[in-house]
Amino acid sequence: MKAQYHYSPGFIHIAVVGSAGAGKSSFINAVRSLSRNDPVPAPAGIVEITDTVTRYADPRQDSRMVWYDVPGSGTPKVPDWQYFNDMGLYIFDCIIMLTDDRFLDSGLAILRACKPFKNIEVLLVRSKSDQYINDMVCEKMPQDFDPYDPDVDAETLSLFPLRKLEERQRFIDETSQNVQMHLEREKLLPKKVYVICIDAMLATVNKIRSPKAIDEADLLNDIKGIVLERLQLGC
Numbered sequence: 001m002k003a004q005y006h007y008s009p010g011f012i013h014i015a016v017v018g019s020a021g022a023g024k025s026s027f028i029n030a031v032r033s034l035s036r037n038d039p040v041p042a043p044a045g046i047v048e049i050t051d052t053v054t055r056y057a058d059p060r061q062d063s064r065m066v067w068y069d070v071p072g073s074g075t076p077k078v079p080d081w082q083y084f085n086d087m088g089l090y091i092f093d094c095i096i097m098l099t100d101d102r103f104l105d106s107g108l109a110i111l112r113a114c115k116p117f118k119n120i121e122v123l124l125v126r127s128k129s130d131q132y133i134n135d136m137v138c139e140k141m142p143q144d145f146d147p148y149d150p151d152v153d154a155e156t157l158s159l160f161p162l163r164k165l166e167e168r169q170r171f172i173d174e175t176s177q178n179v180q181m182h183l184e185r186e187k188l189l190p191k192k193v194y195v196i197c198i199d200a201m202l203a204t205v206n207k208i209r210s211p212k213a214i215d216e217a218d219l220l221n222d223i224k225g226i227v228l229e230r231l232q233l234g235c
């Protein structure tokens, strides 16, 4: 399996896994500093278009990271219980698990399968925070509210940023609680969940401050930490 993946000693192999459409390809583009609209990057789209695992070198000079875009888990093509083995996830140094909605059974199946492999670092990431927060804010605002409508009254408009802050915090808290609850049920240790969106991820990679940012900088730092640690250990 290592040969199939072109596993190279001295490099850190990072698999990005998750359900179909969770944002895996977009995430790999962003961490490689490519916009999701870039014509050459990992494929991105609303249908499940990634059929095989795809390997991407990291374009940064002297980078020791290699990214792998792993097809969607939890699809009829690859059932949950088979995903870890079929995809050869056991060869990776780090697995980034993206979820865009509920913390799915497929995610728990991967975590369970990873448990005996102490050398695999698993990072849990909740993607598309921007989409979720916006949807929630719009639900809480008066019907037909449109922040870009010039006729909207000042009082209603002033509610918008406030609701956004509230929903953002609620989303962060609920995401973490939900994941910890599932982990506890499975007798797995508690784990941090990084709440991100792709625009803020790309901005953070390019050292630009984004108003949408939540855990993107922490996630990047922690990935860098894992890479440094592994390289020091002589991987």
Ligand SMILES: Nc1nc2c(ncn2[C@@H]2O[C@H](COP(=O)(O)OP(=O)(O)OP(=O)(O)O)[C@@H](O)[C@H]2O)c(=O)[nH]1
Residues within 6 Å of the ligand: 018, 019, 020, 021, 022, 023, 024, 025, 026, 027, 036, 043, 044, 045, 046, 047, 048, 049, 050, 071, 072, 127, 128, 129, 130, 131, 196, 197, 198, 199
């Ligand atoms: N709003 C928002 N949209 C996102 C985000 N990440 C990805 N998307 C969109 O979600 C859709 C699916 O993203 P992909 O990156 O193709 O997802 P994927 O996991 O690679 O999908 P498959 O390869 O089909 O499994 C695309 O339209 C992306 O532009 C995000 O953080 N926020």
Ligand SMILES: [Mg+2]
Residues within 6 Å of the ligand: 024, 025, 026, 043, 044, 045, 049, 050, 069
């Ligand atoms: Mg994809």
